[in-house]
Amino acid sequence: KNRNPGETEFHQAVWEVIETLTPVLEKCPYYAKQKIIERICEPERQIIFRVPWQDDDGEVHINRGFRVGFNSALGPYKGGLRFHPSVLLGTIKFLAFEQTFKNALTGLPIGSGKGGSDFDPKGKSDNEIMRFCQSFMTELYRHIGEMTDVPAGDIGVGAREIGFLFGQYKRITNCYESGVLTGKSPSWGGALVRKEATGYGLVYFAEEMLKARNESLKGKVCVVSGSGNVAIYAIEKLQQLGAKVVACSDSGGVIYDERGIDLETVKEIKEVQRDRIKAYVAQHGEADYRDKGNIWDIPCDLAFPCATQNELDEKAAQTLVENGCLAVAEGANMPCTPEAVDCFMENNVAYGPGKAANAGGVATSALEMQQNASRDSWTFEHTEKRLRQIMANIHRDCYDTAREFDLDGNYVAGANIASFRRVADAMLAFGVI
Numbered sequence: 001k002n003r004n005p006g007e008t009e010f011h012q013a014v015w016e017v018i019e020t021l022t023p024v025l026e027k028c029p030y031y032a033k034q035k036i037i038e039r040i041c042e043p044e045r046q047i048i049f050r051v052p053w054q055d056d057d058g059e060v061h062i063n064r065g066f067r068v069g070f071n072s073a074l075g076p077y078k079g080g081l082r083f084h085p086s087v088l089l090g091t092i093k094f095l096a097f098e099q100t101f102k103n104a105l106t107g108l109p110i111g112s113g114k115g116g117s118d119f120d121p122k123g124k125s126d127n128e129i130m131r132f133c134q135s136f137m138t139e140l141y142r143h144i145g146e147m148t149d150v151p152a153g154d155i156g157v158g159a160r161e162i163g164f165l166f167g168q169y170k171r172i173t174n175c176y177e178s179g180v181l182t183g184k185s186p187s188w189g190g191a192l193v194r195k196e197a198t199g200y201g202l203v204y205f206a207e208e209m210l211k212a213r214n215e216s217l218k219g220k221v222c223v224v225s226g227s228g229n230v231a232i233y234a235i236e237k238l239q240q241l242g243a244k245v246v247a248c249s250d251s252g253g254v255i256y257d258e259r260g261i262d263l264e265t266v267k268e269i270k271e272v273q274r275d276r277i278k279a280y281v282a283q284h285g286e287a288d289y290r291d292k293g294n295i296w297d298i299p300c301d302l303a304f305p306c307a308t309q310n311e312l313d314e315k316a317a318q319t320l321v322e323n324g325c326l327a328v329a330e331g332a333n334m335p336c337t338p339e340a341v342d343c344f345m346e347n348n349v350a351y352g353p354g355k356a357a358n359a360g361g362v363a364t365s366a367l368e369m370q371q372n373a374s375r376d377s378w379t380f381e382h383t384e385k386r387l388r389q390i391m392a393n394i395h396r397d398c399y400d401t402a403r404e405f406d407l408d409g410n411y412v413a414g415a416n417i418a419s420f421r422r423v424a425d426a427m428l429a430f431g432v433i
């Protein structure tokens with residue numbers, strides 16, 4: 001904490017991993033002797049830069065840009081960019097640290113990174129977004145590359161922003177290096193299924209968790225927080241697999257539609273109009289809008305936090321338990337507080353941590369890199385099949401690793417230990433670096 005003052009989310013993420021590694025450090029003291037914990041917690045590099053841009057009225061604004069390359073033991077730095085006013089260096093470091101373990105779990109050759117800015121895209125025109133992205137890339141371009149660091153989207157960064165960023169990269173470098181960014185539109189180098197991948201993968205992971213308890217998704221009542229990229233495609237896959245989603249949200253409030261959320265309306269509001277979720281009730285008068293409401297008060301069998309970090313606290317976890325919730329799978333990064341996680345574990349609620357459950361997005365980004373490198377493009381069906389297999393493999397790795405250490409059903413320990421070993425072994429192979 002003295003070394004990284006004020007970075008509370010980073011401290012939280014590190015602590016959550018370290019406290020589960022004792023069994024593997026006891027079993028293999030060589031890791032501690034080689035100071036792998038100290039090494040794995042220190043980012044390889046951190047870049048902070050000024051991002052000046054002009055709004056439509058000609059006024060000048062200054063934002064701060066970040067890119068953290070956390071660990072490149074398994075491949076080039078890989079992780080998204082987040083544009084949100086809450087972004088601080090500690091936010092990016094926590095996300096990049098989590099990414100180290102998540103990316104290792106995919107079994108694909110990708111290291112970890114994360115970046116972003118405290119820029120707020122809400123209410124900005126397309127031209128303002130474009131000018132901001134161009135200014136951001138004017139510094140970022142010199143730090144990235146398909147063999148070095150491959151950014152993608154995250155909160156506030158979707159296909160539109162990736163397009164503006166790539167356009168500027170291409171212009172500055174005189175190079176159509178499509179593998180330098182992922183999350184591109186499929187019309188110019190993006191992979192089919194990337195948009196859907198995090199949400200779909202999350203549901204595949206939850207399906208495996210339920211299978212391990214002789215349960216299934218069919219007929220289950222679900223609550224999904226958020227209404228962004230991850231939430232929308234989690235809802236889509238849940239509905240396809242026979243579950244009923246009754247609620248979603250945004251930072252303004254919660255929609256509760258007892259008959260089941262109409263996803264086409266949500267997509268129209270969020271992906272086309274870029275409006276607030278409140279607009280849902282204009283088309284579905286029977287639905288209930290709860291201004292600043294707490295989505296976890298709504299009774300459900302399965303809960304999918306898909307908005308942001310620390311959105312589900314101990315009180316919310318207790319409410320979910322009292323309402324008979326069977327499983328919680330994290331679409332967002334670190335959405336449950338440590339106290340909430342303890343509450344799920346103590347009450348035998350199956351709990352899938354984000355670094356395992358939401359790894360489908362980055363896994364499909366790695367598949368996008370494969371397609372770009374081979375100048376190929378795969379069908380939707382082929383890519384989705386690979387995604388489903390990757391999620392089943394991640395589940396199996398977490399499940400079996402937890403078993404190996406007599407921690408049956410503990411996906412947190414399983415995910416942390418399985419991924420730690422993969423990264424640590426590669427780092428040891430490279431010597432003291």
Ligand code: NDP
Pocket residue numbers: 153154155156157198226227228229230231249250251252306307308309331332333358359361362
């Ligand atoms: P989007 O920007 O598409 O959507 C984010 C959603 O969460 C919006 O509905 C937003 O509401 C809500 N939200 C954001 N911040 C807050 C907040 N402070 N309080 C309440 N609601 C909030 O982002 P994504 O769907 O891409 O990302 C969601 C989460 O999933 C993040 O934790 C991200 O790191 C994680 N993730 C994303 C991946 C991806 O492929 N996109 C991959 C793996 C993880 P509003 O519009 O009102 O702000």
